[in-house]
């Protein structure tokens with residue numbers, strides 16, 4: 001039986017952060033609340049009936065897609081489920097449980113399936129967390145980004161640090177023993193000392209996992225348009241923040257297992273490793289991406305188109321499978337049957353993100369040809385430049401290679 005991971009996209013947020021270009025819609029549209037109000041009233045209580053109606057109808061579509069797609073995944077065992085977004089913790093707990101029920105009734109789950117919910121600090125309650133636990137959720141990923149309220153305001157987060165700490169402590173009390181905290185470096189007007197303060201405050205809480213990415217200024221976001229108002233860290237400062245993260249977290253017993261991810265022993269994120277190791281994953285929901293059996297595709301990003309798709313699966317005179325529905329409109333779903341060279345490229349540039357690197361033996365098993373034969377010359381050149389290193393069967397990035405990882409990965413493309 002092959003392994004499969006499931007991603008569930010929840011495209012709703014309290015309000016769009018200023019740097020965000022993810023597929024998500026604001027359901028509150030309110031300005032950031034004063035700290036006092038944040039502590040007294042969760043945003044969950046402020047979402048109007050109309051937004052709840054939208055969320056409810058989206059969850060129904062999602063369940064339809066999940067249930068009708070199930071026959072295609074009979075030969076798979078689900079090893080991880082990840083609710084991402086957006087802000088999945090905006091969902092009423094009953095809705096999240098209903099989605100999990102749909103998965104449980106149509107798919108075979110591993111006994112130790114990892115079930116993660118991404119959560120934003122101001123969207124949870126004790127009752128909701130308790131329901132997550134009874135629904136089988138065993139991992140939380142909390143979006144903090146910064147422990148500095150002024151920095152949070154500059155990037156348009158709806159919560160402050162105090163709200164985050166309350167949500168974190170509430171999650172521990174509810175029984176969660178596996179929590180990730182997201183932090184961000186290279187924020188507007190942030191210096192290295194500011195970033196170090198965030199890191200220290202986060203590490204002091206002792207989460208099992210920390211993700212630390214640098215802010216990327218995406219075009220068409222409000223922050224991009226307003227960038228002149230701020231001083232952004234230079235590339236050198238950003239590299240210093242990165243180096244500080246690795247060194248400081250290592251001193252506390254976290255190991256970096258991927259370029260931007262750090263975990264205590266045994267708490268690496270199983271779901272994300274599936275992406276980097278090219279395992280099979282299916283994404284359900286608006287705009288969700290999938291890669292199963294070396295076929296990649298993405299669901300429609302427009303709600304109407306997604307509704308049509310979910311409605312067509314398993315229906316009509318030919319009772320089309322989800323795959324058949326997508327193949328009929330392959331361009332719209334960006335269906336790509338990966339060629340062997342494309343699979344090799346992905347194997348390298350995704351695998352090298354992991355600090356353990358890529359294994360020659362695994363390459364051979366996947367493609368029936370040696371890593372040396374395909375990439376030997378390139379690997380030799382990159383090793384001579386001290387960007388890669390070889391240890392026994394494995395090839396991995398050096399510290400210097402991590403600093404220019406985009407350049408290194410690009411070398412493995414054939415075109």
Ligand code: SF4
Nearest residue numbers: 013016017020085086
């Ligand atoms: S919470 Fe995440 S998905 Fe939602 S707007 Fe902010 S960055 Fe985007």
